[in-house]
Amino acid sequence: MTGFAHRIDCVEVAAPILRLCWEMGWNEANGGNFSWRLDAEEFDADMRHLLSEAMPRDIVLQNPQPELDGDYFLVTGAGQFFRRATSHPDDVFGIVRIVDEGRVCRTVWGFGGGGRPTSELATHLTAHAVRKERSEGRERVVLHCHIPEFIALGFLLPLSSDVLTRALWQMMPECFLVFPDGIRVVPPMCPGSAEIARASAEALAESRVISWAHHGIFASEESPDSVFALVETVEKASGIYRKLLSAGGPKYELDLGILEELAKKLGASLVAPPNIPKARAGS
Ligand code: 2HA
Ligand code: ZN
Numbered sequence: 001m002t003g004f005a006h007r008i009d010c011v012e013v014a015a016p017i018l019r020l021c022w023e024m025g026w027n028e029a030n031g032g033n034f035s036w037r038l039d040a041e042e043f044d045a046d047m048r049h050l051l052s053e054a055m056p057r058d059i060v061l062q063n064p065q066p067e068l069d070g071d072y073f074l075v076t077g078a079g080q081f082f083r084r085a086t087s088h089p090d091d092v093f094g095i096v097r098i099v100d101e102g103r104v105c106r107t108v109w110g111f112g113g114g115g116r117p118t119s120e121l122a123t124h125l126t127a128h129a130v131r132k133e134r135s136e137g138r139e140r141v142v143l144h145c146h147i148p149e150f151i152a153l154g155f156l157l158p159l160s161s162d163v164l165t166r167a168l169w170q171m172m173p174e175c176f177l178v179f180p181d182g183i184r185v186v187p188p189m190c191p192g193s194a195e196i197a198r199a200s201a202e203a204l205a206e207s208r209v210i211s212w213a214h215h216g217i218f219a220s221e222e223s224p225d226s227v228f229a230l231v232e233t234v235e236k237a238s239g240i241y242r243k244l245l246s247a248g249g250p251k252y253e254l255d256l257g258i259l260e261e262l263a264k265k266l267g268a269s270l271v272a273p274p275n276i277p278k279a280r281a282g283s
Contacts, residue, residue: 004086008047008109010038010074011089017224018076018085018092026145026231027082032216033118034082036224037128037140038072038095050109057107062194063122066102067129073098075124077115091115098125120144122197123218130204131220139208139220143227146216149238154185154213156245161185161203164211165275170254171237176262178233181207181272188214208272209234 006012018034021027073096076082080092094110096117105117105125118124124142131139157163165182169175184203189196189212200218203210208220209230217234221227244250256276263274 006089008050008095010036011093014074014093014224015085015089017228018082020228021143021145021231022082022085024232024235026147026235028146030079030081031146032082033076033120033124033144034074034224035076035118035124035128035142036074037068037132038074040070040072043072057116059105059107059116059121061098061103061105061122061125063126063197064102065098065125065129067132068098068125069100069102071098071128072096072108073124073128075117075121077111077117078119080115080118088112119192122192122194123200126197126201127204127218127220130201131208134205135208135220138222140222141224141227142218142220143224143231144212144216144218145231147231147235147238149235149242150211150217151214152242153238154211154215156242159185159187159213161207166256167241168234168237169256169259170250171240172233173262174233175237176259176274177266177270178230179207179209180263180270180274181209182275183207183209183211183234185211185213186218188212191215206275 004012004016006015014034014036026032075094075096076092077094085092090110091112094115094117095108097106097108099106105121127142153164157167161182161184164185168183184207186199186203189199200210204220210218212218217231219227219230221230259276
């Protein structure tokens, strides 16, 4: 895609996607973060030799994650810029391993030799633990972006998961197919806190996509490519809805019965069971 090459496969795949997030206007300055649960067996076989490049550094987790014990993650570093993902990959990314029965996060590679994982590490790990179980291991990648149209909606709509989900599903049939599990709204909270990690875990038990109201999106999917597509679809639908609000609001509503019909027809091919809100927008 970009001709970008790196000696670590997962960095080679992830860095161009992060750079693209910046080009889309989703991750200004140090905004946003990314993590990818790696296939531990593959990683051990192919990459173990790289781990001697750095002295291991440990962080004791306030929120232990026993379900992730032994897992490796590619993670963005605290304060790092998505814009620099392809030009400075060894600073922007690090690889950590969860050890000691989930109590310790050990940096085994990267972060420019002295950095540390993202300030949102607690939420990323909690999200992985929840989504690994809910998706039976399918989902591996978590992406947080400050997508502007979606953030704008948080100031125009009530803080309601049903209202937001319904508004976006109505914008394009693709939305229902890409996020049939809808969007859960987490009310405004301090970024990087244990509180937001806890609230996010509850929301992520229901859906792969959550809105950190007045802040951004937090989404989980199978690969860097598919999580990008998920965020892209949500942001496009948000842009259409915001345009409609600027024009005085939608004059007509999609009949959710059509979505119910679609869900029956597509059934097993949907990525998650649909969660069709009963309430009408604004009610
Ligand atoms: O600065 O986006 O949520 C990184 C963030 C915190
Ligand atoms: Zn953020």
